[in-house]
Amino acid sequence: MDVIRSVDTMQALALGWRARGKKVGFVPTMGYLHQGHTTLIELMRQRCELLIVSIYVNPLQFGPSEDLSRYPRDPKGDAAKCRAAGCDVLFMPDNLYPSDFRTKVHVDGVTTRWEGAERPSHFEGVATVVCRLFGLVQPTAAMFGEKDFQQFTVLKSMARDLAMGIEIIPGPLVRDHDGLALSSRNVYLSPEDRRRALTLHQALYALRDSRSQSAAERIAAGRAILDCDSLDYLAIVDPETLEPVELVDRPLRAIATARYGRTRLLDNVAIAP
Secondary structure (H helix, E strand, C coil): EECCCCHHHHHHHHHHHHHCCCEEEEEEEECCHHHHHHHHHHHHEEEEEEEEEEECCCHHHHHCCHHHHHHHHHHHHHHHHHHHCCCEEEEEECCCCCCCCCCCCCCCCCCCHHHHHHCCCHHHCCCHHHHHHHHCCCCCEEEEEEEHHHHHHHHCCCHHHCCEEEEEEEECCCCCCCCCEECCCHHHHHHHHHHHHHHHHHHHHHHHHHCCCCCCHHHHHHHHHHCEEEEEEEEEECCCCCCCCCCCCCCCCEEEEEEEEEEEEEEEEEEEE
């Protein structure tokens, strides 16, 4: 596995691979990798000739009250996990943006609600960094985990609207032995907060398994199970538009974000009618 830190070197190599018709797979991450990330890498390994993983903690997607320096990091451990999962190239730039960088990418509609309402600049930062990474890595396909379901929808919309010619592939949400969705943030949970955090996926499962056609009734059933310090949202939405629905009469997605202590956790489940 090669490790590349220079953006110019990365782009020069990628343009050469693309010119030779290589099928390049890409898994962008912010590091501190867990089984959810390595699952994406292993799945993408099966779909491409050359596999690139990036690790970059993107400052553009952190809001004013969010501590960029607090984000967990483990570069040596991450490199070992990427190598074991079959990565060919690990792109770990110290800085992804030139000093005169002045472009922002905004995706309308699907960024308005949920995470977009709670963190107004977040998806602009996500779309911008992924757009720049796509330019540097030149992938034919990229995989994003469905744990951040709204993020996946935003990036799929961006690639489609800008005719990037990159296949955006959903990767499965991976859960720990106790059902908690794997996340780099889980390391901040105290034992008691982790115990209470299990009610997040339990509430979503209650929504999924309810036989009611009323979205409001299903959401009420989920709220009754939740034990959290605060709930940012719990909703049933259309998986393409992310707009809330009233009736469960087609395949939908239940999404939720709740806070446990200082830790904010996301989760979601697919709902069949």
